[in-house]
Amino acid sequence: MSSGWGEEAVKNRLEDLRKKIHYHNYRYYVLDEPEISDAEYDRLFQELEGLERKHPELVTPDSPTQRIGVKPLEEFGTYEHNIPMLSLNSVTTEDEVRDFDERVRRMLGNEEIEYVVEPKIDGLAMELIYENGIFAVGSTRGDGKTGENIAQNLRTIKTIPLRIFSDSDDGLPLLEVRGEVFIPVSKFKALNEELGKKGVKMFANPRNAAAGSVRQLDPRVTASRPLDFFAYGVGRVDGKEFSAQWEVLDYLQKIGFGVSPLIRRFTDIKDVFRYHDEMKEKRDDLDYEIDGIVVKVNSIAQQDTLGVISRSPRWALAYKFPAREEFTRVNDIRVQVGRTGALTPVAVLEPVQIAGVTVSRATLHNEDELRRKDVRIGDTVVVERAGDVIPEVVSVIKSKRTGVEKEFQMPDRCPVCGADVLKEGPIVRCIGVSCSAQLKERIKHFASLRALNVEGLGDKVIEQLVDRKMFLDAADLFFLTKRDLLRLERMGEKSAQNILAALEKSKHTTFARLLHALGIRHVGEHTASLLADNFEDMEALRNASYEDLINIPEIGPEVAKSILLFFELDETQELLEKLERAGVRYEKGEVRETEEAKKILGGKTFIFTGRISMPREDAKSIVVRLGGTVASSVSKRTDYVVVGEDPGSKLAKAEKLGVKVIDEKAFREMVKKC
Ligand code: IVH
Numbered sequence: 001m002s003s004g005w006g007e008e009a010v011k012n013r014l015e016d017l018r019k020k021i022h023y024h025n026y027r028y029y030v031l032d033e034p035e036i037s038d039a040e041y042d043r044l045f046q047e048l049e050g051l052e053r054k055h056p057e058l059v060t061p062d063s064p065t066q067r068i069g070v071k072p073l074e075e076f077g078t079y080e081h082n083i084p085m086l087s088l089n090s091v092t093t094e095d096e097v098r099d100f101d102e103r104v105r106r107m108l109g110n111e112e113i114e115y116v117v118e119p120k121i122d123g124l125a126m127e128l129i130y131e132n133g134i135f136a137v138g139s140t141r142g143d144g145k146t147g148e149n150i151a152q153n154l155r156t157i158k159t160i161p162l163r164i165f166s167d168s169d170d171g172l173p174l175l176e177v178r179g180e181v182f183i184p185v186s187k188f189k190a191l192n193e194e195l196g197k198k199g200v201k202m203f204a205n206p207r208n209a210a211a212g213s214v215r216q217l218d219p220r221v222t223a224s225r226p227l228d229f230f231a232y233g234v235g236r237v238d239g240k241e242f243s244a245q246w247e248v249l250d251y252l253q254k255i256g257f258g259v260s261p262l263i264r265r266f267t268d269i270k271d272v273f274r275y276h277d278e279m280k281e282k283r284d285d286l287d288y289e290i291d292g293i294v295v296k297v298n299s300i301a302q303q304d305t306l307g308v309i310s311r312s313p314r315w316a317l318a319y320k321f322p323a324r325e326e327f328t329r330v331n332d333i334r335v336q337v338g339r340t341g342a343l344t345p346v347a348v349l350e351p352v353q354i355a356g357v358t359v360s361r362a363t364l365h366n367e368d369e370l371r372r373k374d375v376r377i378g379d380t381v382v383v384e385r386a387g388d389v390i391p392e393v394v395s396v397i398k399s400k401r402t403g404v405e406k407e408f409q410m411p412d413r414c415p416v417c418g419a420d421v422l423k424e425g426p427i428v429r430c431i432g433v434s435c436s437a438q439l440k441e442r443i444k445h446f447a448s449l450r451a452l453n454v455e456g457l458g459d460k461v462i463e464q465l466v467d468r469k470m471f472l473d474a475a476d477l478f479f480l481t482k483r484d485l486l487r488l489e490r491m492g493e494k495s496a497q498n499i500l501a502a503l504e505k506s507k508h509t510t511f512a513r514l515l516h517a518l519g520i521r522h523v524g525e526h527t528a529s530l531l532a533d534n535f536e537d538m539e540a541l542r543n544a545s546y547e548d549l550i551n552i553p554e555i556g557p558e559v560a561k562s563i564l565l566f567f568e569l570d571e572t573q574e575l576l577e578k579l580e581r582a583g584v585r586y587e588k589g590e591v592r593e594t595e596e597a598k599k600i601l602g603g604k605t606f607i608f609t610g611r612i613s614m615p616r617e618d619a620k621s622i623v624v625r626l627g628g629t630v631a632s633s634v635s636k637r638t639d640y641v642v643v644g645e646d647p648g649s650k651l652a653k654a655e656k657l658g659v660k661v662i663d664e665k666a667f668r669e670m671v672k673k674c
C-alpha cells in the first residue's frame with residue numbers, strides 16, 4: 001500500500017479492512033462457517049497490520065489487531081453494574097418446576113404464557129458493555145452489584161465482538177450484553193494435558209479452567225486459553241426496546257454474538273420437561289458443559305409484573321441435572337503402568353453411583369497432582385464423572401479426616417517389572433525394556449479399534465498371552481497359532497478361529513492406522529493421519545529429517561523428536577521387519593475404507609442413545625470414517641438409532657417417527673462389512 005494515500009483514503013481502507021475482518025471472524029469463530037480461505041484472511045489481516053504500523057495514530061481500540069494488550073495489570077479495577085446481575089433459583093425436580101409454573105400462572109391471572117428454554121452453560125457470568133457499538137468494559141458478576149473489570153482479558157476471546165454489527169453506523173449509545181464465558185470440553189482436555197506435561201497445576205474441570213484463565217493479570221496468558229462466549233441476555237440498553245426474551249436472543253445473534261443453537265419456546269410446561277430430558281441426554285455429546293436448563297418467561301411485560309424476590313427473578317428458574325459429583329471413600333491407592341511406562345496413581349473407591357454409572361476407580365493423574373490434592377488412603381473425596389472422561393478425584397474433604405488416613409508414596413521401582421523409574425517432570429516412568437505391563441498396554445493399543453482393529457481380541461486374552469511370555473512385541477500377534485490360543489483359559493475352538501481370522505483381516509490396513517498402532521510417543525490418531533498424508537510410506541517417514549517433520553503444519557519439535565527417536569531404536573527396526581514378514585500390508589490414506597464404506601454407510605445419519613460397550617467417541621469415529629454422520633437429535637432424516645442400555649427419550653422419538661432402531665450388535669455387524 002502506498003503511503004502517498006491521503007489520510008481520508010487510509011481511514012476508509014482501514015475501516016473497510018476492519019469491517020471485513022470483523023465479519024470473517026464472526027463467520028469463522030461464531031458460526032464455524034468461514035467464507036474465505038485462511039490465506040485470504042491472513043492477507044487482509046496483514047494489510048491491516050501494515051497500514052496500522054504506518055499510521056499508529058489511526059489505530060482504534062476495536063481494531064481486530066488490538067485483541068491482546070501487552071501490559072499485564074497490577075490488579076483489576078471494579079465495575080458497578082447499572083442493573084444488578086441477578087442469580088437464579090435452582091431446582092432439581094419436576095414437582096418444583098410445576099410449582100414454579102403454577103405460581104407464574106397465578107400471579108399473571110391466567111394470561112397466556114410462553115416460556116423460553118435455554119441450556120444452562122456451566123461457566124462464568126459476564127457483562128459486556130458496548131458504547132456506541134464499541135466494546136468498552138467487560139465485567140465479572142461479582143456480588144451482583146459490583147464486579148471486576150476484566151475487559152483486557154475478555155477482549156482476547158475471539159467470539160466476543162470488539163464492535164457489534166448494526167444497522168446504523170454508530171450502533172446504540174449503550175448496550176450491556178450478558179452471557180457465559182466457558183472453555184469447550186475438548187479444548188479443556190488438551191489444555192490440561194499440556195499443563196500436565198509441563199508439570200503445572202491442572203484444572204479440575206472446564207469451569208475452573210475458565211475461571212483461572214479469565215482472571216489472569218497478564219492478558220497474554222488469557223489469550224492463549226481456548227475461552228469462548230455465549231450470550232443469553234441484556235442489562236441496560238439505551239436506544240432500543242425489547243418486548244420478549246426471544247427477541248433479545250434473536251437480536252444478539254444478529255449483531256454478532258454466539259447464542260446457543262439449542263434455545264426453544266414452549267407454552268406447555270410438559271414440553272419443558274421433555275426438553276430437560278433431551279438436554280440431559282445430549283449433555284455428553286456437546287462440546288461445552290451444561291448443568292441444567294434455564295426456563296424464562298418470554299414476555300418482558302410479564303417479567304416486569306412477576307418481579308424479583310431476594311435477588312432472583314420470579315420469572316426464571318434453573319432446572320438442574322442430577323449432580324455428576326459424589327462423595328465417596330478412598331479404599332486404596334494403586335499404581336497403573338501405561339503403554340509408555342508412565343506410572344499413574346489410581347484411587348480405588350468405595351463404589352458410588354454417579355449420574356447412573358457405578359464408579360469404583362478414579363485417576364489421580366500423577367504424583368504432583370496427588371500431592372497437591374493431598375489424597376490419602378481412607379479419605380472422603382469428591383469424585384467427578386463427566387461424559388466420556390475417566391472419573392477423577394476432584395478434592396478431599398479434610399474435615400472428615402480422623403487421623404487414621406494413610407499417605408501414599410509413589411514406588412521408586414516399577415510395581416510390575418521391578419525396573420528403575422525415572423522422573424520426567426511430573427511423570428514417573430518405568431524404564432524397564434521388557435516390562436510386561438507396558439507390553440500389555442502396547443499390544444492392547446496396537447489391536448484396538450482405532451488402530452489395527454483386531455476384533456474379538458479382548459484385554460484378557462492379551463494379558464494371558466503376555467503373562468505366558470508368548471510375546472516380545474506386537475508383531476508376535478501375527479505368529480499365534482490355534483494351539484497357542486486354545487491353551488488359554490476360557491478359549492473355545494470357535495473364538496480361537498475368530499481371533500485368527502480377525503488377525504488375518506487386520507493385516508490389510510492403512511498407513512495411518514499402522515502408524516497409530518505403533519504407539520510412537522505423541523503420535524495419536526490425528527498426527528498419524530497427518531504423517532500418512534505427508535509421507536509416501538514407512539521408508540519415507542523413516543528417512544525424514546527433523547526439518548521435514550516440523551515443516552508439516554501441526555507437527556512441533558516435541559513430536560518430531562519423538563518420531564526420530566522411535567526410528568532410531570533397534571527394536572523399531574525389528575518390529576517393522578517382523579510385521580512385514582507377517583504379511584502386514586498397508587495402503588496409503590483411507591482409500592480402501594472410504595471406497596468400500598461409501599456403499600454401506602455413505603450419507604447415512606446415526607444417533608446413539610443409552611450405554612454401549614465401546615466409548616461413544618469410538619462409535620462416532622467409525623461412522624464418520626465410513627462416510628456416515630452422527631447427529632444428536634432424532635428427526636425424520638435420521639437413518640438409524642443405535643440403542644444401548646437404558647436408552648433415553650431418543651428411542652421413543654425414533655419409534656414415533658418410524659426411524660429404524662438397531663442394537664449395538666447389529667451396528668457392529670453393519671460396520672464389520674466395511
Ligand atoms: S439467566 C436473571 N441464562 O447461571 C437471569 N443464566 O444464577 C440471570 N447461566 O451464573 C441469568 N446459562 O451465568 C441465564 N442461559 C442462561 C444461563 C445462565 C448459564 C448462569 C449465569 C449465572 C447462573 C444463574
